[in-house]
Amino acid sequence: xxxxxxxxxxxxxxxxxxxxxxxxxxxxxxxxxxxxxxxxxxxxxxxxxxxxxxxxxxxxxxxxxxxxxxxxxxxxxxxxxxxxxxxxxxxxxxxxxxxxxxxxxxxxxxxxxxxxxxxxxxxxxxxxxxxxxxxxxxxxxxxxxxxxxxxxxxxxxxxxxxxxxxxxxxxxxxxxxxxxxxxxxxxxxxxxxxxxxxxxxxxxxxxxxxxxxxxxxxxxxxxxxxxxxxxxxxxxxxxxxxxxxxxxxxxxxxxxxxxxxxxxxxxxxxxxxxxxxxxxxxxxxxxxxxxxxxxxxxxxxxxxxxxxxxxxxxxxxxxxxxxxxxx
Amino acid sequence: xxxxxxxxxxxxxxxxxxxxxxxxxxxxxxxxxxxxxxxxxxxxxxxxxxxxxxxxxxxxxxxxxxxxxxxxxxxxxxxxxxxxxxxxxxxxxxxxxxxxxxxxxxxxxxxxxxxxxxxxxxxxxxxxxxxxxxxxxxxxxxxxxxxxxxxxxxxxxxxxxxxxxxxxxxxxxxxxxxxxxxxxxxxxxxxxxxxxxxxxxxxxxxxxxxxxxxxxxxxxxxxxxxxxxxxxxxxxxxxxxxxxxxxxxxxxxxxxxxxxxxxxxxxxxxxxxxxxxxxxxxxxxxx
Numbered sequence: 212x213x214x215x216x217x218x219x220x221x222x223x224x225x226x227x228x229x230x231x232x233x234x235x236x237x238x239x240x241x242x243x244x245x246x247x248x249x250x251x252x253x254x255x256x257x258x259x260x261x262x263x264x265x266x267x268x269x270x271x272x273x274x275x276x277x278x279x280x281x282x283x284x285x286x287x288x289x290x291x292x293x294x295x296x297x298x299x300x301x302x303x304x305x306x307x308x309x310x311x312x313x314x315x316x317x318x319x320x321x322x323x324x325x326x327x328x329x330x331x332x333x334x335x336x337x338x339x340x341x342x343x344x345x346x347x348x349x350x351x352x353x354x355x356x357x358x359x360x361x362x363x364x365x366x367x368x369x370x371x372x373x374x375x376x377x378x379x380x381x382x383x384x385x386x387x388x389x390x391x392x393x394x395x396x397x398x399x400x401x402x403x404x405x406x407x408x409x410x411x412x413x414x415x416x417x418x419x420x421x422x423x424x425x426x427x428x429x430x431x432x433x434x435x436x437x438x439x440x441x442x443x444x445x446x447x448x449x450x451x452x453x454x455x456x457x458x459x460x461x462x463x464x465x466x467x468x469x470x471x472x473x474x475x476x477x478x479x480x481x482x483x484x485x486x487x488x489x490x491x492x493x494x495x496x497x498x499x500x501x502x503x504x505x506x507x508x509x510x511x512x513x514x515x516x517x518x519x520x521x522x523x524x525x526x527x528x529x530x531x532x533x534x535x536x537x538x
Numbered sequence: 539x540x541x542x543x544x545x546x547x548x549x550x551x552x553x554x555x556x557x558x559x560x561x562x563x564x565x566x567x568x569x570x571x572x573x574x575x576x577x578x579x580x581x582x583x584x585x586x587x588x589x590x591x592x593x594x595x596x597x598x599x600x601x602x603x604x605x606x607x608x609x610x611x612x613x614x615x616x617x618x619x620x621x622x623x624x625x626x627x628x629x630x631x632x633x634x635x636x637x638x639x640x641x642x643x644x645x646x647x648x649x650x651x652x653x654x655x656x657x658x659x660x661x662x663x664x665x666x667x668x669x670x671x672x673x674x675x676x677x678x679x680x681x682x683x684x685x686x687x688x689x690x691x692x693x694x695x696x697x698x699x700x701x702x703x704x705x706x707x708x709x710x711x712x713x714x715x716x717x718x719x720x721x722x723x724x725x726x727x728x729x730x731x732x733x734x735x736x737x738x739x740x741x742x743x744x745x746x747x748x749x750x751x752x753x754x755x756x757x758x759x760x761x762x763x764x765x766x767x768x769x770x771x772x773x774x775x776x777x778x779x780x781x782x783x784x785x786x787x788x789x790x791x792x793x794x795x796x797x798x799x800x801x802x803x804x805x806x807x808x809x810x811x812x813x814x815x816x817x818x819x820x821x822x823x824x825x
Contacts, residue, residue: 243725247642250634251651254699257631257692258654264672265665319568327565336569338817343576345813347753349780350802353787354579357586357795400575407572431554433561454660461662463756464784488664488756495668495760511668515661522660523653 262515269509272502280509286474286490288498293506295513297476301486302514304477305391305466306459309398314452317403321410321448322436337411344404352468355397356389360469363396364388367481384481387471392481394470398462402455409451409529413444446528453525461518463488487514580806587803590796600766600782606793610801612768616683616777617752619770620762623687624751628694629744635695636702636740641728652703658696666692667757675761683769683776686762690751697750701743705736742816749812753805755780779805 272280276293283294324337367386370376377383384390417440425439441448471483472493485493487510498504594609601608638645639652670689675681709732717727733740755778758764763775764785770776779801786798 239725240723243728244642247634247638248645248647250631251638251642252647253631254635254651254654254658254695255647257695258658260673261661261666261669261692264669268668268672316568316572319565320572323565323569327562328569336573339573339576342810342813343572345749345809346576346579346806347755347780347809349753349755349783350579350583350806353783353798353802354582356787357799358578358582403572431558433558434554436561457660461660461665463662463664464780468784468788488662491664491668492756492759495671496763508668508672511665515665518660518662518665519657522657525660526653526656 262512265508265512265515269505269512272505272509275502276506280506281513284476288494288503291502293502295487295506295510297474298485298487298490298510299513300476301391301470301484302460302488305394305398305470305486306456308391308395309402309459310452310456312395312399313403313455314406316399317406317451317455318410318441318448320403321407321414324407325411325414326432326436326440337408340404340407343400344408348401348462348464349468351397351401352465355393355465355469359396360388360393362388363390363393363481381479382481383479385483387483389469389471390481390483391470391477391479394466394486397465397469398459401462401465402458405455405458406448406451409454410444410448413447413451414440416447417443446531450525450529453521453528457518457521457525460521461488461514463492467492487511583799583803583806586796587799587801590800591803595797595800599768600797601793603789604791604793608793608797610777610779610782610797612765613777613779613782613801614804615768615770616762616765617779619772619776620683620687620690620758620778621748621752623684623772624690624694625744625748627688627691628698628747628751631691632695632698632744632747633702633740635699636706637728637733639699640703640706641732655696655699658692659700662756663689663693663754664756664759667759667761670757670761678773681761681763681775682773683762684772686758686776686778687772689757689761690754693751693754693757694747697747698740698743701746702736702740705739705743706732708739709735738819742819745812745816749809749816752812753780753809755784759784 272293276283280293280295281299282296283292284296285292285294286297287293320336320340324333324340328336364386367384367388370382370384371386421439421443422435425435430438466486467489470485470489472485472489473483474485474490477484491507491511491514494503495507498507594607596609596614597611598607598609599612600610635651635655639648639655642648667689669692670685674685674688678685713731713735714727717731718724722730758778758781762778762781764781765775765777783798783801783805786794786801789795
């Protein structure tokens with residue numbers, strides 16, 4: 212904005228007072244630039260410091276267990292034997308399980324809001340979907356313990372009572388209501404709004420012509436969605452799915468409260484297990500210094516790197532592959 | 539032959555119409571399924587929590603385990619204090635960074651700062667808790683409220699950055715040029731012209747960021763830690779409402795479950811009212 216300005220003198224009194232005020236502090240611009248640059252640069256410092264602290268905290272465990280940490284299945288604080296595989300598996304299985312349930316529902320509700328519902332209904336529905344993201348994780352956990360877990364428990368009991376289903380090892384479980392399946396259900400509810408709101412915004416950006424051309428060919432509404440609208444919005448929706456994935460990977464409280472917190476690789480749909488985030492939440496305050504603490508911080512470092520990569524890819528997809536920047 | 543074609547066409551059309559109807563039904567159904575949990579959660583919280591909301595809940599300390607009564611006054615105060623610390627960090631750094639990325643688009647650091655701030659939004663809250671633990675709890679050798687506030691502040695930063703960035707870029711170029719035309723230096727244009735016109739949006743973003751971190755429990759577990767008694771000293775453990783909900787709902791006592799349900803209700807009402815209010819106010823101002 213530093214183009215040369217033609218300077219017709221403005222009314223004298225105003226000019227004089229303004230110039231007096233600013234002249235009183237000629238270094239103002241340079242000082243302001245410096246302050247803003249320092250504040251903006253602090254994001255770099257914070258991210259760097261976060262990575263450094265996590266690395267320093269996890270480094271003893273990394274040195275002690277090496278890359279075997281990633282594939283070890285024993286997590287034994289008593290004998291100081293630590294492998295993170297149960298939690299890596301737990302995080303991936305809960306996250307992708309939740310995505311499997313959440314994505315169709317989220318895209319469906321985004322279609323409803325942007326294509327099917329009349330305006331008077333679309334506005335409140337999309338607002339309510341966003342409210343789902345505003346409810347704190349710990350409140351979902353509370354609800355999960357007292358409402359969802361009993362429901363899951365009765366499903367487990369029904370499976371147990373049915374001789375045919377009981378013989379399937381995958382479904383075998385102790386009917387506590389707490390475990391992988393409950394965690395997946397809670398996560399599904401919690402990550403839906405992220406895919407839904409990005410999908411809704413992307414769907415709204417699909418040009419009218421795209422729809423009208425398909426309608427003019429005699430397509431039904433569903434055919435328009437299926438062949439003209441959804442393919443156009445594909446990349447943006449994928450970005451939204453990745454945002455949801457990022458959320459699911461790091462979701463902590465609700466998962467910790469319903470997953471059972473067993474430090475072993477999950478053994479079935481209803482099995483009790485733990486995730487990377489939940490093991491930190493569950494054990495960190497009890498961890499004495501030494502390998503246990505360091506192993507937990509190393510799990511935190513893995514989670515940090517994993518979510519940063521997923522989120523950057525999501526952002527790039529959303530920014531690059533849709534007509535305008537969204538979300 | 540023509541008749542046969544028409545008949546076939548009719549069948550195909552009927553099938554397409556049926557498919558279309560099924561798809562419409564599924565789309566509407568998915569919206570219903572998505573909203574059902576919200577309704578269920580809210581109904582459950584109100585139904586179970588409202589009976590335990592009395593004066594004692596807001597004014598007293600918790601009763602001993604297993605005994606009825608008591609309140610969470612200390613945790614409400616603790617959450618407010620943590621929010622104060624968090625805002626001091628989150629708002630200063632967040633708004634400053636937002637101004638930087640919005641007003642200095644040519645600066646070589648801007649793309650990196652914007653990308654990192656977007657990436658920070660996705661970093662799990664509990665990881666930010668680990669960072670605050672390493673930075674503050676370890677040197678001080680004990681859990682303390684300050685580290686909890688700092689972890690919440692770190693979580694707030696990227697939300698405030700994005701809100702500030704977005705609304706400041708909405709301020710028209712002509713408004714800035716009017717300021718320059720008066721002979722104002724750049725910093726005066728930003729401080730006295732651009733920021734005031736973007737103020738309502740920045741306030742909205744700040745409120746939403748506060749509402750978001752108000753419900754965070756994960757980073758507080760091993761920073762603020764929680765406390766059963768009154769404490770305002772930021773260098774000692776401080777109670778927080780989300781921590782109360784966590785510890786009380788995994789406890790075996792029914793009276794504690796009731797406190798957890800009432801606390802959840804209070805927290806959700808606070809978060810939803812803040813969200814709705816800011817949205818409402820901002821929508822009206824923007825018009």
